[in-house]
Amino acid sequence: MTTLTLEVVAVDDQVPGIRTLRLAGAGREVLPSFTPGSHIVIQCAEGANAYSLTGETTSPHEYVVSVLECPQGRGGSRWIHRALAVGDTVMAHPPRSAFAPVLRATRHLLIAAGIGITPMVSHLRSARRWDRDVRLLYVHREGRGAYVDEIGSLTDNASLFTDRASFLSELSSALAGQPFGTHAYMCGPSQFIDDVVTTATALGWPGSRIHIEHFGGELAPGDPFEVELSCSGDVFTVESGVSLLESLTARGHAVPSLCHQGVCGECRVPVRSGQVLHRDLYLSDDERADSMMACVSRGSGRVELEL
Structure with missing residues (x-):
C-alpha cells in the first residue's frame, strides 16, 4: 500500500483537548488532492x-487534521497530543x-457535534x-x-450551539423544512448520530438522503451472523460484539490487520455471496x-467468503 512521509510543520493547541497538525511533504511538494469529506x-x-x-482540497501543500485527545482510547490520540x-x-x-x-443534491445540510465538525469543514x-x-448545524x-x-x-448559513436543548429544537425545524432534494450529512458520537437519524426518519427522510461519518472505534456490537468459507465449507457464527477478524483468527486463518477500525484496508477479505x-x-x-473489512463490517444472515 502506498504511503506518504509527512512532516509536522505546525501545531495548534488553542482549543482545549484538540490538537491541530499541519503536515507537509518532506520536499514541500504538492500533495495529492482529495474529495471533500x-x-x-x-x-x-x-x-x-x-x-x-x-484544509484546501485541490493541490494542497499541507494536510490539516484536528485530533481530539481520548484518554481511554486506543492510544493514537494520546501519541499525537503528547509525543x-x-x-x-x-x-x-x-x-x-x-x-x-x-453532487446532484439541491442542498447540503451538515449536522455535527464536537470533533465531528472536522469532515464538514472541507x-x-x-x-x-x-x-x-x-447549511450547517454544529453543537459543541x-x-x-x-x-x-x-x-x-x-x-x-451556520448555526452554532453550546446547549443541547437549543440544538434539538433547531434540528427538528431544520430537518422538517428542507427543500426537496436536500441531502443530510452527520458526524459525531454514536448516540448523537442515532438521535439525529431517529429524528430525520420520523420526519420522513429516506435513508438514501442520510449520510453518516462514524468515529473510528465507536461501532455498535451488531447482530450475530453466519460465515461460510468456500475453500473448506466450514460454517461458523460470528457472535454479537465479536468481529469477523477475531473469529477468523481464532480459527487459524492469518488475516493481515493493522488498525482494527476499518480505515487502513489491511484486513480486506473477498465476499462470494x-x-x-x-x-x-x-x-x-x-x-x-465483492469485499468487506473483517475488523468492523458484519453480515446479515449468512455471508460466504472466498477464503
Missing part, C-alpha cells in the same frame, strides 16, 4: 487511525473518502468554491468548538460489491 490514515506505535482533512512536535515525521496513507457530498470549502447551497461544549472562526469565514453491512471508511462503493 476525505480522511488520511496516520500510522502510530499503537496501529493506525483515520483523521478528517480540513508529536514540529519537525517530527509521520507515515500516512493517501486520502480516501466515504463521506463525499452528493464540505464547506467545496460548497463555497462551487457556490452550492449549504462551551469553549471547545473547533474551527468556529473558520466556519464564519466559509459560510453565512451474502449481504454485508459495511461499516468501514476504506472501501469504495464498487469495492464493496
Whole structure:
C-alpha cells in the first residue's frame, strides 16, 4: 500500500483537548488532492487511525487534521497530543473518502457535534468554491468548538450551539423544512448520530438522503451472523460484539490487520455471496460489491467468503 512521509510543520493547541497538525511533504511538494469529506490514515506505535482533512482540497501543500485527545482510547490520540512536535515525521496513507457530498443534491445540510465538525469543514470549502447551497448545524461544549472562526469565514448559513436543548429544537425545524432534494450529512458520537437519524426518519427522510461519518472505534456490537468459507465449507457464527477478524483468527486463518477500525484496508477479505453491512471508511462503493473489512463490517444472515 502506498504511503506518504509527512512532516509536522505546525501545531495548534488553542482549543482545549484538540490538537491541530499541519503536515507537509518532506520536499514541500504538492500533495495529492482529495474529495471533500476525505480522511488520511496516520500510522502510530499503537496501529493506525483515520483523521478528517480540513484544509484546501485541490493541490494542497499541507494536510490539516484536528485530533481530539481520548484518554481511554486506543492510544493514537494520546501519541499525537503528547509525543508529536514540529519537525517530527509521520507515515500516512493517501486520502480516501466515504463521506463525499452528493453532487446532484439541491442542498447540503451538515449536522455535527464536537470533533465531528472536522469532515464538514472541507464540505464547506467545496460548497463555497462551487457556490452550492449549504447549511450547517454544529453543537459543541462551551469553549471547545473547533474551527468556529473558520466556519464564519466559509459560510453565512451556520448555526452554532453550546446547549443541547437549543440544538434539538433547531434540528427538528431544520430537518422538517428542507427543500426537496436536500441531502443530510452527520458526524459525531454514536448516540448523537442515532438521535439525529431517529429524528430525520420520523420526519420522513429516506435513508438514501442520510449520510453518516462514524468515529473510528465507536461501532455498535451488531447482530450475530453466519460465515461460510468456500475453500473448506466450514460454517461458523460470528457472535454479537465479536468481529469477523477475531473469529477468523481464532480459527487459524492469518488475516493481515493493522488498525482494527476499518480505515487502513489491511484486513480486506473477498465476499462470494451474502449481504454485508459495511461499516468501514476504506472501501469504495464498487469495492464493496465483492469485499468487506473483517475488523468492523458484519453480515446479515449468512455471508460466504472466498477464503
